[in-house]
Amino acid sequence: MTTTAAPALAATMRDGYKDYGFGDAAVRALNGVNVDIARSEFTAIMGPSGSGKSTLLHTLAGLDRLTAGASTIADTTITTLSEAQITEVRRKYIGFVFQSFNLIPSLTAKENITLPLDISGTDVDKAWFDEIIGILGLGDRLTHLPAELSGGQQQRVAVARALVSRPEIIFADEPSGNLDSRSGAELLGFMQRAVKEFGQTIVMVTHDPTAASYADRILFLEDGQIVDEMREPTAERVLDRMKQMGH
DSSP states (O other): OOOOOOOOOOEEEEEEEEESOGGGGGEEEEEEEEOOOOOOOOEEOOSSSSSSSSHHHHHTSSSSSSSSSEEEETTTTTTOOOOOOOHHHHHOOOOOSSSSSOTTEEEEHHHHHHHHHHHHHHHOOOHHHHHHHHHTOOOGTTTGGGGGGHHHHHHHHHHHHTTTTTTTTEESSSSTSSSSSHHHHHHHHHHHHHHHHHHEEEEEOOOOOHHHHHEEEEEETTTTTEEEEESSSSSSHHHHHHHHOOO
């Protein structure tokens, strides 16, 4: 068997600690986390409520600062950067999809999708834009305002916005949390395709075993530590694993 080179990493964390509050009131949300996020892989983060899932996502993405330790995005150590520098790294390398769609009500679907590029003064790659819109089935919705779209359509607009700049990595926090099961399955299926076909890197926090089963790899968090990981997950295996945790 030939040895292959280690996969390039989109993000890493080393000895990551995150405390909220001070003194006796301090809560340790991350407790010495080490993690590598490989490029072109779909990683899900799971764990009981309060296990540190969202904190891990936010510190990896530079939305929140670690108390101690180091994290990188695209080989750039972000832990030592100024807020302005971190903002620049996020703008260049990161796409976000949140449970609340975070669309701007006065902009059309198309304007919402191209907003990150418009802000940075980057031209829209028309072929890439058309491909995303085609796969997401938004072609006849581009002139609609968010209020004229269903929840599933609004979330697809948010995903298109995250993908349009071809980010190094997309962070998704419960992206299917507000969607019905059919819309959720469509969204997750598309995210899976974005990884397999476009080489996108996605990190998703979810509490839903079915959503997690779309990922290539699941990290299980408990008490601010990664306690397990699973590859080629199925909803059943994930559910069994979660039952062993303080769920």
